Amino acid sequence: MTEFDSNEEMYTYWWLKELQxxxxxxxxxxxxxxxxxxxxxxxxxxxxxxxxxGSFTEEEVLGxxxxxxxxxxxxxxxxxxxxxxxxxxxERKKKNRxxx
Numbered sequence: 001m002t003e004f005d006s007n008e009e010m011y012t013y014w015w016l017k018e019l020q021x022x023x024x025x026x027x028x029x030x031x032x033x034x035x036x037x038x039x040x041x042x043x044x045x046x047x048x049x050x051x052x053x054g055s056f057t058e059e060e061v062l063g064x065x066x067x068x069x070x071x072x073x074x075x076x077x078x079x080x081x082x083x084x085x086x087x088x089x090x091e092r093k094k095k096n097r098x099x100x
Contacts, residue, residue, distance in 0.1 A: 009070050016071065024079040031069040039064035 004010040040062040047054035
């Protein structure tokens, strides 16, 4: 990877490479874009001013939104509980906690 969109993206990549060298990360890739919403258009009726009737038109209320994360990271087992959280174990710990 040689092209970065910002200095922060470059610094993050350097940090991820360091973690990969230490065995916390298996794979680092550029992430694919994905759609968060396809947008919203609503139809509305505009009446004519001087005669009966009108016309239907569509107005875009919300434009489509696409998100592109900087990186896709595949964490190693070594990273669990250090850089990531196993949500199953967190739920199990919550159930076993007694209130005092």
